[in-house]
Amino acid sequence: MSTGxxxxxxxxxxxxxxxxxxxxxxxxxxxxxxxxSVEVIIAIERLxxxxxxGWDPVSVDHPYLVxxxxxxxxxxxxxxxxPPRVHDVRVxxxxxxxxxxxxxxxAFLIIAxxxxxxxxxxxxxxxxxx
Numbered sequence: 001m002s003t004g005x006x007x008x009x010x011x012x013x014x015x016x017x018x019x020x021x022x023x024x025x026x027x028x029x030x031x032x033x034x035x036x037s038v039e040v041i042i043a044i045e046r047l048x049x050x051x052x053x054g055w056d057p058v059s060v061d062h063p064y065l066v067x068x069x070x071x072x073x074x075x076x077x078x079x080x081x082x083p084p085r086v087h088d089v090r091v092x093x094x095x096x097x098x099x100x101x102x103x104x105x106x107a108f109l110i111i112a113x114x115x116x117x118x119x120x121x122x123x124x125x126x127x128x129x130x
Contacts, residue, residue, distance in 0.1 A: 003127060003128065003129050004076075004085035004086060004087045004127075004128045005085070005086050005087070005120060005125050005126070005127065005128055006032065006086070006087050006088040006089060006125070006126055006128040007030060007031070007032055007089055007119075007120055007123035007124055007125055007126070008032060008123070008124035008125075008126055009031075009032075009122075009123045009124040010029060010030065010031035010032070010123065011029065011030050011031075011119055011122045011123040012027065012028070012029045012030075012094075013027070013028065013029075013030065013115060013118050013119045013122065014026070014027040014095075015111060015114060015115040015118055016097075016111075017107060017110060017111050017114065018102075021102050021104070022102060022104070022106070022107040022110065023098070023099035023102035023103050023107060024064070024096070024097070024098065024099075024103055024107040024108050024110075024111040025095075025096065025097035025098075025111075026068060026093060026095065026096050026097075026108075026111055026112075026115055027093075027094050027095035027096075028091055028092060028093045028094055028095075028115060028119070029091070029092045029094065030089055030090070030091055030116070030119035030120065030123050031089065031090050031092075031123075032088065032089065032090070033088050033089050033090040034088055035088065037076065037087065037088065038072065038073060038075070038076035038086060038087065038088070038089055038090075038091070039089075039090045039091070040068075040069040040072050040073060040090075040091045040093070041090065041091065041092040041093065042065050042068075042069065042093050043092050043093060043094050044065075044093060044094060044095060044096060063105050064096065064098060064103065064104075064105060064107075064108045065093070065096065065108075066105075067105040067106070067108035067109045067112070068093060068096065068108045068109075068111065068112045069093075069112075070109060070112070071108065071109040071110070071111070071112025071113050071116075072091050072112045072116055074109075074112075074113070075113065075116055086116060086120060087128045088128060089120075091116070091119075096108075
């Protein structure tokens with residue numbers, strides 16, 4: 001395993017992307033997970049529609065939630081950009097919102113990467129050496 005980044009503090013971060021045919025919003029917590037690699041916990045039972053219609057029951061394997069988890073995990077496995085990789089953190093997804101038309105799995109992959117970069121910057125990042 002290569003050198004990477006880990007964190008020293010817990011933070012909660014809300015992030016939203018709203019681009020042409022790309023819409024997603026997440027609220028999640030990043031915390032240290034010493035010796036635990038990267039762990040992603042989906043702690044929601046529903047996706048909220050951006051139209052404000054209400055909550056839709058979904059399973060934790062809903063494609064958008066899976067895409068968010070994959071986006072986070074890619075930052076620890078060497079797949080995707082940008083380096084350095086993130087190690088020994090726990091991400092707990094507490095809320096996710098989708099748009100009926102413009103949300104997609106790709107939007108949730110992208111927001112995962114952007115969210116992780118924001119959260120790491122706020123959580124006391126330190127160099128991780130194996």
